[in-house]
Amino acid sequence: MAGGRDISTPLWTRTGGLSIAASAVLAVIYLNQPFDDDIERLIFVGCLLANAAVAFLTGLYLQPRVRELFDLLETDTTGTEARARIFGDWRGVAFGLLFGLTIAFVGTRFSTDGPALPWAFALLTAVNVIIGFALYAIVRYWILIHRAMAAKPFRILALSRPDLTVFMLINGMITFGAAGISCLAVLSLRFSPLELGTIAPVFSVFSVLIVVASYCVPLFQLGNRLHMEKRREMMRIETMVVALTDTLDGRNDAEKQAELKALLAFRDAIAAVKTFPPNGEFSFSATVTAVVVSFIPVLLERFIPGVFGG
Numbered sequence: 001m002a003g004g005r006d007i008s009t010p011l012w013t014r015t016g017g018l019s020i021a022a023s024a025v026l027a028v029i030y031l032n033q034p035f036d037d038d039i040e041r042l043i044f045v046g047c048l049l050a051n052a053a054v055a056f057l058t059g060l061y062l063q064p065r066v067r068e069l070f071d072l073l074e075t076d077t078t079g080t081e082a083r084a085r086i087f088g089d090w091r092g093v094a095f096g097l098l099f100g101l102t103i104a105f106v107g108t109r110f111s112t113d114g115p116a117l118p119w120a121f122a123l124l125t126a127v128n129v130i131i132g133f134a135l136y137a138i139v140r141y142w143i144l145i146h147r148a149m150a151a152k153p154f155r156i157l158a159l160s161r162p163d164l165t166v167f168m169l170i171n172g173m174i175t176f177g178a179a180g181i182s183c184l185a186v187l188s189l190r191f192s193p194l195e196l197g198t199i200a201p202v203f204s205v206f207s208v209l210i211v212v213a214s215y216c217v218p219l220f221q222l223g224n225r226l227h228m229e230k231r232r233e234m235m236r237i238e239t240m241v242v243a244l245t246d247t248l249d250g251r252n253d254a255e256k257q258a259e260l261k262a263l264l265a266f267r268d269a270i271a272a273v274k275t276f277p278p279n280g281e282f283s284f285s286a287t288v289t290a291v292v293v294s295f296i297p298v299l300l301e302r303f304i305p306g307v308f309g310g
Helices: 008-031 038-073 079-087 090-108 114-151 162-191 199-248 254-271 281-294 296-303
Strands: none
Touching: 008 038, 008 090, 008 114, 038 079, 038 114, 038 162, 079 114, 090 114, 114 162, 114 199, 162 199, 199 254
């Protein structure tokens, strides 16, 4: 497929465009039903539409970065092939539709919204199609990057390479995108007119777990590879240090003393390398920020009582 037509962008664009357009039309119909809590429903619908938009735009932003990453990795899978497998797979659309129907069924199962209930079901389905597609794309990315990382040789002190820089950029963007979706999903639950019962807290926890997984899952493979490489390098240096020390045998050999000093400095540099997160504290702090973003609705309700009414 290398050098062929990249089918990913049209499929993602069509699916996302249709999902958002259908959601907008259904939102108008749903909001035109006779309700007593128009403001709450308006916020509820706004959060749903914003959620779909975040998922769609995040996918558009990531596509060229994914292609660049796999081209830089120089594995059997080219950037164009990886992009098509992640964002151009019709199974992603099928999964998105199934995900949307599942969310709609669970969300409206116990509701008594009267004549508006079918429109609420249709709206929830349309909104969650692109979100389900996004979840499928994330899992496909995890699988492909796992295979690519397993086949790629690493050196412990080569952490500033362009491919790892793009990898960390993609991982951070996926994490923040998941955090935005989680935040909007929890907000929509807070303003939802549907009777959700225990579904709301369960879904809130699930959303936060998705945010954490979006950061940790891709990095475990890379972190483990770097940890093993660091361990091998440390053992190799220790062997060289022991051998060089034995040759000194108390003699004042300036050349070998300098070589020993250089080896010890190299060993210290290797020991100081962070293997998880591979990009150091900045990566970890970025994830903490993303998790906090996903908890914004809970924090608002905790520190501003009554912000969500009730």
